[in-house]
Amino acid sequence: MKSCLLKKIMKFTNIIPLFTRLFVFVFIRFFLQGWFLEDKRGFVWNILQFGWYRFLVNAKIYKVYKKSSRNSEALITYFKAEYGYAVTKFD
Secondary structure: OHHHHHHHHHHHHHHOOHHHHHHHHHHHHHHHOOHHHOOHHHHHHHHHHHHHHHHHHHHHHHHHHHHOOOOHHHHHHHHHHHHOOOOOOOO
16 A cells, blocks of 8 residues: 555656655655654665665756757657667657
8 A cells, every 4th residue: 555655656756847856755755654763874874875866867867858858859869879779769
């Protein structure tokens, strides 16, 4: 039941702007998954562990959007040119 609720919440985070996703995810992990029961050490560890990864992912997404537009064709050509990876469209 709990994981089903979290999956639904994570599904709706795609409409949240990039760098605010970090705070939403940390809030979900901290309060809904019970991390508030840990001490300061656990809080700091969880923020650094989870927050750093989310920030890195958001920075990479921002870089791709900055170099190309949000248009799917432009993203496909960007990944093909930059990384040599043929990305196909998913309908």
